[in-house]
Amino acid sequence: MIETPRLLLRPHALEDFEPWYAMFSDRDLFRFIAVPQLSREDGWNRLLRYAGHWSLLGYGMFAVFDKASGELVGDVGLADFHRGLGERFDGFPEASWIMARSTHGRGLAAEAVAASHEWLARAHAPARTVCIINPDNAASLRLAEKFGYRPFGSSTYKGGPYTMLERLAS
Template structure:
């Protein structure tokens, strides 16, 4: 578990299903992630996929909760997406962050993502990482900028344009 000033980051647990489903079935939350909400079954597949990533790779998406309330905040971490976008993209760990609507605008994405990147560097070595973000997702682009990500291309992913960004540790 990782603790920050306001948050706890931990591996996913079976009891996270309802919170993941609620977050990923909210149209406002997924509007920049292709716009498609998830059914409960798809949320279950999401949960088992992120848990399995930890088993296979030793890292992945953390579940993030508020320290003071224990409320579910979202999913943040680094993972291998195997997206097939380009060798420059697919050969690096991919960062991702998605927050429940109630957690938007509190600075939690930057706080948790910075902690996840520090943890990754300490446990797996400082190395280049990448992320993709919809061009109109200004909040996510601000988080990426705070983390030191810079654009290096644009591609289409699942029928939508996305910016490819990279972070090279200094």
């Protein structure tokens, strides 16, 4: 478990499914992300995939909780999603973040992203991490830039345009 001033981050647990699925059912939250509306079955399988990352790779996505309320407010971490975007992308830890709309504008995403990257650097020390962001998602692009991500290419993923970004270890 990681604790920040306002958040708790930990690997997902089975009891997270209902609040996690409710967050993933907010379609406005996904306007820039190529994620279809998840059925409960697909959502369950995604949660199990998150657990598999930790079991097989030793890193993965964190469930993010607001310390004050105890509510699940996001998914943040690094994973290997095997997106098929080429050798310059696949095989590197991929940063990913999504926070409930109630958190937007409060700096909580930056707090969670910082904590997950600091943890990964201590635990695994990767030389490079990557992420993909829709070029219209200005908020995520700003957040990526804040953490040292720089564009290195573009791609189409699930029918949408994406900027591929990388962050080199310092």
